[in-house]
Amino acid sequence: MSANILVVEDEPAIQELLALNITQAGHHPIRALSAEIALDLMRETIPDLILLDWMLPGMNGLELARKLKSDALTKNIPIIMLTARGEEYDKVRGLEVGADDYVTKPFSPRELNARIKAVLRRRAPQMTDDPIEFNGLRLDPTTHRVIGNQKTIDLGPTEFRLLHFFMSNAERVHTRSQLLDKVWGDRVFVEDRTVDVHIRRLRNALSISGHENLIQTVRGAGYRLSAQNS
Amino acid sequence: MSANILVVEDEPAIQELLALNITQAGHHPIRALSAEIALDLMRETIPDLILLDWMLPGMNGLELARKLKSDALTKNIPIIMLTARGEEYDKVRGLEVGADDYVTKPFSPRELNARIKAVLRRRAPQMTDDPIEFNGLRLDPTTHRVIGNQKTIDLGPTEFRLLHFFMSNAERVHTRSQLLDKVWGDRVFVEDRTVDVHIRRLRNALSISGHENLIQTVRGAGYRLSAQNS
DNA sequence: AATTTTTGTCATGAATTTGTCACACTATCA
DNA sequence: TGATAGTGTGACAAATTCATGACAAAAATT
Numbered sequence: 235m236s237a238n239i240l241v242v243e244d245e246p247a248i249q250e251l252l253a254l255n256i257t258q259a260g261h262h263p264i265r266a267l268s269a270e271i272a273l274d275l276m277r278e279t280i281p282d283l284i285l286l287d288w289m290l291p292g293m294n295g296l297e298l299a300r301k302l303k304s305d306a307l308t309k310n311i312p313i314i315m316l317t318a319r320g321e322e323y324d325k326v327r328g329l330e331v332g333a334d335d336y337v338t339k340p341f342s343p344r345e346l347n348a349r350i351k352a353v354l355r356r357r358a359p360q361m362t363d364d365p366i367e368f369n370g371l372r373l374d375p376t377t378h379r380v381i382g383n384q385k386t387i388d389l390g391p392t393e394f395r396l397l398h399f400f401m402s403n404a405e406r407v408h409t410r411s412q413l414l415d416k417v418w419g420d421r422v423f424v425e426d427r428t429v430d431v432h433i434r435r436l437r438n439a440l441s442i443s444g445h446e447n448l449i450q451t452v453r454g455a456g457y458r459l460s461a462q463n464s
Numbered sequence: 465m466s467a468n469i470l471v472v473e474d475e476p477a478i479q480e481l482l483a484l485n486i487t488q489a490g491h492h493p494i495r496a497l498s499a500e501i502a503l504d505l506m507r508e509t510i511p512d513l514i515l516l517d518w519m520l521p522g523m524n525g526l527e528l529a530r531k532l533k534s535d536a537l538t539k540n541i542p543i544i545m546l547t548a549r550g551e552e553y554d555k556v557r558g559l560e561v562g563a564d565d566y567v568t569k570p571f572s573p574r575e576l577n578a579r580i581k582a583v584l585r586r587r588a589p590q591m592t593d594d595p596i597e598f599n600g601l602r603l604d605p606t607t608h609r610v611i612g613n614q615k616t617i618d619l620g621p622t623e624f625r626l627l628h629f630f631m632s633n634a635e636r637v638h639t640r641s642q643l644l645d646k647v648w649g650d651r652v653f654v655e656d657r658t659v660d661v662h663i664r665r666l667r668n669a670l671s672i673s674g675h676e677n678l679i680q681t682v683r684g685a686g687y688r689l690s691a692q693n694s
Numbered sequence: 695a696a697t698t699t700t701t702g703t704c705a706t707g708a709a710t711t712t713g714t715c716a717c718a719c720t721a722t723c724a
Numbered sequence: 725t726g727a728t729a730g731t732g733t734g735a736c737a738a739a740t741t742c743a744t745g746a747c748a749a750a751a752a753t754t
Contacts, residue, residue, distance in 0.1 A: 303574070312572075334572045362578055363585060376585075377690075378637040378682050386692075390711055391684030391741095427731090428713055434732065435712095453721070453730065620700055657742090658702055664743065665700095683710070683741070 237282035237354055240264045242272045242298065243316065244290050248339075252285060252346075259347045269293035273301075281311060282406075283354060286333070288317040299333055312353045316341075366401040369461040371445055373401050382443030392417070393436045400449060400459035409456040433457055467512035467584055470494045472502045472528065473546065474520055482515060482576075489577045499523035503531075511541060513584060516563070518547040529563055542583045546571075591646075596631045599691040601675055603631050612673030622647070623666045630679060630689035639686040663687055 239256050243249040244267050253263040264281060266272035269290055284302070288295045299313055315336035335349050365374040371382040375398060380387040389397065395417050400408075408416075410426040418424055437446050450458050469491050473479040476497075483493040494511060496502035499520050514532070518525045525545060532538040545566035565579050595604040601612040605628060610617040619627065625647050630638075638646075640656040648654055667676050680688050 334575075362582055364578070364581065376637065377635050377688065378685050392712075394684075424712095425714070427715090430731065431713075431733085451731070622701075654701095655703065657704085660742065661702075661744085681742070 237261045238264055239350070240266060240272060240275065240281035240284045242266045242269060242284065242290065242295070243287045244268060245287075248287075251343075255343045255346055256285075256350070258343075259350060261350070269295070269298040272298065283350065284311055284313045285350075286313050286315055288315055314349055314353060361398055361402045366398075368401050368404055368459070369445070369448060371401070371440070371443065371448065373398060382440065382445050385443045387439055387443060389436070389439055392432055393439060396432055396436055397440075400457075404459045407452045407455050407458045412456070429457075467491045468494055468509060469580070470496060470502060470505065470511035470514045472496045472499060472514065472520065472525070473517045474498060475517075478517075481573075485573045485576055486515075486580070488573075489580060491580070499525070499528040502528065506538065510538065513580065514541055514543045515580075516543050516545055518545055544579055544583060591628055591632045596628075598631050598634055598689070599675070599678065601631070601670070601673065601678065603628060612670065612675050615673045617669055617673060619666070619669055622662055623669060626662055626666055627670075630687075634689045637682050637685050637688045642686065659687075 239261050241249055241252045241256070241263050243252060243265075246267075249265055249267070253265060256263040264275060266275055270292055272284075286295045286299060290298070293301075295315060299315070302311065302313070312334040315333045317336055317338050334353050337346055337349055361375075363375045365372065365376075367373075371380065373380045378394065380389060380394070380397065396413070399413070399417050410429040413429050414422050414424060414426070433449060437449055440446055440448055448459055448461070450460055452458055469486050471479055471482045471486070471493050473482060473495075474497050479495055479497070483495060486493040494505060494509065496505055500522055502514075516525045516529060520528070523531075529543055529545070532541065532543070542564040545563045547566055547568050564583050567576055567579055591605075593605045595602060595606075597603075601610065603610045608624065610619055610624070610627065626643070629643070629647050640659040643659050644652055644654055644656070663679060663681075667679055670676055670678055678689055678691070680690055682688055
């Protein structure tokens, strides 16, 4: 299970080390020398995890974390903070803004990888009972209602679960087999292509509130719920 | 919907962090540095939720949890355990003594808040003895009467409890097994489908005041009392 | 004890949902 | 331009889910 990991670190040597590590762990590093560059890169690809240096030129790590966590598009991305040695204070502040873990420099590659693995595992798409809103569409698990632009959208059980999953994990591409795992559950003797059909039904239902383009096809990969139109 | 949350944690920094989080989530933290202090505080105020550190000086978290769960006064208070990372064993023991959830340190504020929210919401929907009115229908638990549009509605005991529960938790979808739990009680050998029949009888009775559509079927999920028609 | 009410279960049929297929369509690349 | 693999779509039969009437056991009432 490979993941895209964004490395935000201004010191080239450390960044190189991090990237190497990530590659060896079977993941794919994306490098950014500053918070600004990181934000730029994220317009293209939303990473699965961010390694974020505490001290950065320009916008520092703390600010970036806060910014990311306040944006619906990025707030679900786990963040691991890289902090200088010794500052106990960091821990509190870091967790405060929503970092998921932290590593103090100097770190051992093994420790870093362990943390990455832990965080990625913990990232298990979580479907809570909280109402979710995305792009004018509102889904409430407790009342089992979906409303978009004042229109009630009628969904079958599977479509509801599918949409619930998508809204809980927006902006992320899910393969068909991932969807089968998460939405259909374990008892899957179901064909991959069945997902396509349900996607169509869901899109169809969503069209009555003008949300037909909310779920996008990523050719060769799967599907994604996104506000963007590309 | 604010709640009192008792935080039992001996490390001041973590306690501070927890308290901050709780406040930001719109709740009210009550702090205790030890299990003994916690017990003391609970003589004054019974909290709605307890965040309980696993390791504590003196009486540890596990013992406290066990103690609370064995006391009629406190056994219904949900408990979220805070455990050190990695101990898989904790989970079993913790849930064994009746903890409702657990969070491993270090935790992200978002995760913690999500759990708090979930546990608080999971709190058993309660049926009070206060008269309830909904959509022109009035139910009075003390006189055991139901009136809708000047018409007295005659209900059997089970139908009455069923309606009482629905009116106490309007708009919310309840599965058949939830209804069996809450309306029929704990020790039932009753089939799921039996609920359907009672729903029909209730609907039937409600139809004399024109409220036949008040209880709606949510296919694949359960039933819901709602004023809306869709 | 007799009667009435309440309750749980079942069988049936209606309505909806679901998985799959065949075929149309589209992007991509040689 | 064709070839090819990936995706959209309509149709359809099977499976699931629900509403309903009937019925006998249990409980409450007379």
